[in-house]
Amino acid sequence: MKTILVLSCLIAVCTAYSVQEDMLERHNKDRRRHKVGALVTSSKLVGISQTCANRNAKRNKNAHDCPASKGYGENLSWSYDSKGVPDEKAAVKTAYTGWYNESKDYN
Numbered sequence: 001m002k003t004i005l006v007l008s009c010l011i012a013v014c015t016a017y018s019v020q021e022d023m024l025e026r027h028n029k030d031r032r033r034h035k036v037g038a039l040v041t042s043s044k045l046v047g048i049s050q051t052c053a054n055r056n057a058k059r060n061k062n063a064h065d066c067p068a069s070k071g072y073g074e075n076l077s078w079s080y081d082s083k084g085v086p087d088e089k090a091a092v093k094t095a096y097t098g099w100y101n102e103s104k105d106y107n
């Protein structure tokens with residue numbers, strides 16, 4: 001019984017969806033296709049991003065004026081759900097696709 005409980009917890013942890021990992025994997029999949037190096041997660045940048053996301057959410061604004069991100073490039077995406085329950089996977093896909101779509105504007 002104990003073993004079964006531990007296993008089910010491990011499976012739950014292992015299959016938990018991660019916005020961060022999904023976004024990283026989407027970037028690296030296209031980066032491999034373009035033959036450029038993979039990105040890795042920076043906990044410093046994750047912290048700055050979260051600070052700015054919280055700030056924007058609190059102000060109900062999608063603005064590039066977060067003091068914490070000064071000196072860094074920044075791409076923003078904003079999404080909402082009328083039911084108040086955000087579909088994280090769909091939001092990540094839309095944000096990534098929107099950003100990637102801009103690659104046609106660059107060489």
Ligand SMILES: *[C@@H]1O[C@H](CO)[C@@H](O)[C@H](O)[C@H]1NC(C)=O
Nearest residue numbers: 064072073074075076099102
């Ligand atoms: C995304 O970030 C890069 C780096 O700061 C910037 O050059 C680009 O204009 C940004 N794109 C948008 C849509 O904000």
Ligand SMILES: *[C@@H]1O[C@H](CO)[C@@H](O)[C@H](O)[C@H]1NC(C)=O
Nearest residue numbers: 093094095096097098099101
């Ligand atoms: C990205 O571009 C594709 C192809 O033009 C388009 O179908 C899709 O709606 C675009 N997605 C976003 C989020 O801009």
